[in-house]
Amino acid sequence: MVILAFPQSTSNFNPTKRFDPFDRSLTHLIALVRYADDFVIGFEHESEARACLDALKERLQKFGLELHPEKTRLLESGRRASDRRDREGREPCETFEFLGFTHSCGKTRKNKRFVLLRRTSRKRLIRTLATIKVKLLRSRHDRVGATGRWLASVTRGWLGYHAVPDNYTRLDQFVIEVTKLWLHQLRRRSQKGRVAWPWERMNRLVDRYLPQPKILHPYPKDRFRARLAARAL
Numbered sequence: 211m212v213i214l215a216f217p218q219s220t221s222n223f224n225p226t227k228r229f230d231p232f233d234r235s236l237t238h239l240i241a242l243v244r245y246a247d248d249f250v251i252g253f254e255h256e257s258e259a260r261a262c263l264d265a266l267k268e269r270l271q272k273f274g275l276e277l278h279p280e281k282t283r284l285l286e287s288g289r290r291a292s293d294r295r296d297r298e299g300r301e302p303c304e305t306f307e308f309l310g311f312t313h314s315c316g317k318t319r320k321n322k323r324f325v326l327l328r329r330t331s332r333k334r335l336i337r338t339l340a341t342i343k344v345k346l347l348r349s350r351h352d353r354v355g356a357t358g359r360w361l362a363s364v365t366r367g368w369l370g371y372h373a374v375p376d377n378y379t380r381l382d383q384f385v386i387e388v389t390k391l392w393l394h395q396l397r398r399r400s401q402k403g404r405v406a407w408p409w410e411r412m413n414r415l416v417d418r419y420l421p422q423p424k425i426l427h428p429y430p431k432d433r434f435r436a437r438l439a440a441r442a443l
Contacts, residue, residue, distance in 0.1 A: 369385075
């Protein structure tokens, strides 16, 4: 059982001060991931999750805050929940979005073992591409090299964050869409832009400037084992 919690923040909200004591009190949970005031809490039993949700609402009220009604959810997820739903012939576990990723229950292709899939949120992908499109149109008369270096920096940063296992399709999609936007910008520089910029020439430009998609991050369990071996926990 998973709780997704997103408090409605105020300008003087200090998440570290407000949540650190609460974090230390959650001794019966199986997972807690918090980034600023957004967090996911995992429990083995539904009763514990509901009790935590009630306690969380009560604590936030002390600071004049409340949970976001549309973003806070109590849902069933995880290996046991997924296996039980398969046996009962029910629909798959709900998906949820957190830190720019859509999380869903899945299985590996090789041995059909359970895995928590993380895919770049479609909303975030579309929003990022829309921002790049606007900036490209505004700078369509800049030097090609300057635009290429800027796009290389943007693409490298985006790929670095989203390069998690099982997310290669989204990475490849992002590079392809950035390439199309760049080509559209170049072809609008003159009336002969379509002739001056065929795909063959564009592909050479992409090979020179844009980084290629590559999975950079390990699975969470592998990262945990490495940190445990290094005594970083």
